[in-house]
Amino acid sequence: MNKRNRESNNFKSFKGLTPRVRFAPSPTGYLHVGNARTALFNWLFARQKKGASILRVEDTDVERSQDKYEKKLREDLQWLGLAWDEGPESGGEYGPYRQSSRLDIYKKYTQKLLKNKRAYYCFCSKEELEKERETALAAGKMPIYSGKCRTIPPDKARERIKTGEEAAVRLKTPGKGTLEFNDLIRGELSFKLNLFGDPILVRPNGLPAYNYAVVIDDHLMHISHVIRGEDHIANTVRQILTYRALDFPIPQFAHLSMVMGEDNTRLSKRHGATAVDQFNKDGILPSSLFNYLALLGWSPPEGKEVLTRDEIIELFDIKKVSRSAAIFDYEKLSWLNRQHIKKLSPREKAEMAAPHLHKAGLLPDEMSESLWKWLEEAVDALIERVNKFADFPAAFSMLFDFAIDKMGAEEKEILQTECGRKVTLALEERLLDEAEFSYDVLSRISGDIKTETGCKGKDLFHPIRVALTGKVSGLALDKFILLVESGAGLDFPTPLKNCSARVSEIIKKIYGF
RNA sequence: GCUCCUGUCGUCUAGCCUGGCCCAGGACACCGCCCUUUCACGGCGGCGACACGGGUUCAAAUCCCGUCGGGAGCGCCA
Numbered sequence: 001m002n003k004r005n006r007e008s009n010n011f012k013s014f015k016g017l018t019p020r021v022r023f024a025p026s027p028t029g030y031l032h033v034g035n036a037r038t039a040l041f042n043w044l045f046a047r048q049k050k051g052a053s054i055l056r057v058e059d060t061d062v063e064r065s066q067d068k069y070e071k072k073l074r075e076d077l078q079w080l081g082l083a084w085d086e087g088p089e090s091g092g093e094y095g096p097y098r099q100s101s102r103l104d105i106y107k108k109y110t111q112k113l114l115k116n117k118r119a120y121y122c123f124c125s126k127e128e129l130e131k132e133r134e135t136a137l138a139a140g141k142m143p144i145y146s147g148k149c150r151t152i153p154p155d156k157a158r159e160r161i162k163t164g165e166e167a168a169v170r171l172k173t174p175g176k177g178t179l180e181f182n183d184l185i186r187g188e189l190s191f192k193l194n195l196f197g198d199p200i201l202v203r204p205n206g207l208p209a210y211n212y213a214v215v216i217d218d219h220l221m222h223i224s225h226v227i228r229g230e231d232h233i234a235n236t237v238r239q240i241l242t243y244r245a246l247d248f249p250i251p252q253f254a255h256l257s258m259v260m261g262e263d264n265t266r267l268s269k270r271h272g273a274t275a276v277d278q279f280n281k282d283g284i285l286p287s288s289l290f291n292y293l294a295l296l297g298w299s300p301p302e303g304k305e306v307l308t309r310d311e312i313i314e315l316f317d318i319k320k321v322s323r324s325a326a327i328f329d330y331e332k333l334s335w336l337n338r339q340h341i342k343k344l345s346p347r348e349k350a351e352m353a354a355p356h357l358h359k360a361g362l363l364p365d366e367m368s369e370s371l372w373k374w375l376e377e378a379v380d381a382l383i384e385r386v387n388k389f390a391d392f393p394a395a396f397s398m399l400f401d402f403a404i405d406k407m408g409a410e411e412k413e414i415l416q417t418e419c420g421r422k423v424t425l426a427l428e429e430r431l432l433d434e435a436e437f438s439y440d441v442l443s444r445i446s447g448d449i450k451t452e453t454g455c456k457g458k459d460l461f462h463p464i465r466v467a468l469t470g471k472v473s474g475l476a477l478d479k480f481i482l483l484v485e486s487g488a489g490l491d492f493p494t495p496l497k498n499c500s501a502r503v504s505e506i507i508k509k510i511y512g513f
Numbered sequence: 514g515c516u517c518c519u520g521u522c523g524u525c526u527a528g529c530c531u532g533g534c535c536c537a538g539g540a541c542a543c544c545g546c547c548c549u550u551u552c553a554c555g556g557c558g559g560c561g562a563c564a565c566g567g568g569u570u571c572a573a574a575u576c577c578c579g580u581c582g583g584g585a586g587c588g589c590c591a
Contacts, residue, residue, distance in 0.1 A: 024591090025591090028590085061591065064591090124589095129589085137515085138514085142516060142586095186518070186519095200589050209588090209589065209590090211591090229585090230585065232585095232586090233586075234517065257584085260584080265584090266584080295525065297525085297526090299526050299539085323518075323519065324519050324584090325519075325585090326525065327524060328524095329524050331524080332524075384553055462551075473551050475551095475552085475553085476549080476552095477551090
């Protein structure tokens with residue numbers, strides 16, 4: 001960040017009004033973290049400034065747009081906690097909010113532009129244009145439309161259309177001079193207009209092109225701040241030219257940097273989980289993703305990074321957003337997720353973990369209240385060892401998997417030592433005398449075992465741990481014993497073995513009697 | 514190829530506009546120690562960066578010039 005001037009332009013028409021921002025995705029696929037961040041920054045800006053947020057669906061690409069994607073998009077946004085003041089579902093006074101329902105509106109303005117000679121019909125075929133492009137590229141120039149249809153007189157053009165010829169509508173651009181605009185994030189930006197050809201406003205099929213529909217919609221929806229990805233910087237030039245031709249006031253722009261994958265290329269499926277939906281399925285809390293996405297390119301003034309939605313709304317500052325691309329770091333998201341998980345109540349944690357455990361076949365279809373109680377304790381005990389809720393089935397193997405055949409070498413070795421043998425056998429014997437087993441009982445009998453076997457310290461407790469859990473590491477024994485003993489009486493699809501059953505099994509399988 | 518954007522620890526960033534408080538601060542990750550009769554959690558500490566080269570200046574991460582790297586755009590896709 002340097003000397004760039006980030007003073008706001010304060011366009012007359014928006015001065016004093018509350019800001020209005022929009023998120024305008026096209027329903028052609030799942031919501032990606034990159035897009036989600038754009039949505040988030042728009043939403044934060046609106047919330048903080050007490051402005052309005054608008055969701056607009058850009059579905060003019062008939063080939064690729066699908067209703068199911070729009071629905072999924074809205075679900076994902078809602079899951080993230082981004083509710084829009086106006087949109088296809090919520091309505092609003094500047095609708096409709098789907099571009100496919102606004103075709104008549106665009107037509108009206110096209111007629112105006114044609115009449116004012118700010119736009120013209122273009123009869124060039126795709127093939128012709130492609131050839132032009134290739135020649136330009138081969139000559140090392142930027143491929144720009146020659147503008148040859150500009151000179152066709154309007155009445156001639158209308159005649160040709162009447163005879164059934166297909167025509168696009170293009171905007172007449174200056175083709176010289178420079179255009180400057182102030183970007184909220186990047187400062188003053190300047191472009192040479194001879195590098196911009198006349199953009200297509202309307203395709204021959206009558207549908208508006210992106211750059212055209214956006215301008216009309218943003219104006220009609222009274223958008224004051226256009227916050228979007230960096231990939232739109234060049235489009236902004238075309239759009240400002242269109243604003244001018246239409247005599248619309250120009251909004252403020254802010255271009256966000258891209259979100260990259262680990263290899264510093266644009267994020268895609270190749271990089272693993274990048275769809276918002278996937279984080280939901282993985283058991284990442286929406287508040288964690290929200291928090292992480294906000295931190296991607298923005299940092300809170302005090303340096304406190306684990307933040308709630310409300311804190312972020314309060315602290316966020318679009319002018320403090322970084323201008324360089326950021327790499328999506330799953331590790332940090334995981335850490336944030338752990339921080340957010342910690343704030344949940346035991347019941348909330350259990351409820352988040354339950355679907356994953358059920359899916360893994362560890363919980364029955366019907367959950368009794370005693371099962372819920374047990375689950376709360378189990379989840380609470382294991383929560384520190386988990387990044388996301390989808391990790392719970394693996395964490396629960398500590399409790400449910402007591403497979404001696406699959407026991408590790410280190411564990412077997414411990415059981416085969418002299419102390420290992422003596423301690424395990426002594427433990428079984430004592431266990432037979434106890435009606436109920438608990439950590440208190442263990443504390444008591446471990447003293448007896450110590451005297452009896454002469455094994456102490458590591459030699460004593462290591463075998464006990466392995467004999468009980470089947471593992472060298474894991475939960476503290478007090479928690480473990482409590483969960484296993486209380487869970488043994490509960491109705492799990494895979495029964496939970498109690499401590500004495502475990503020790504007996506070890507003795508049978510490892511020592512052979 | 515051309516145009517635009519961008520470049521501080523491995524990663525996200527603070528600092529840059531208004532040069533000295535910066536032999537660069539925080540967070541994640543990593544490593545070590547402590548806690549714990551295990552592992553994890555937690556606590557403490559460590560490693561680690563101003564892309565490079567010139568210039569201006571008493572003084573440069575900060576200002577200027579150049580080089581190099583990364584990204585994006587160049588559609589009748591959004």
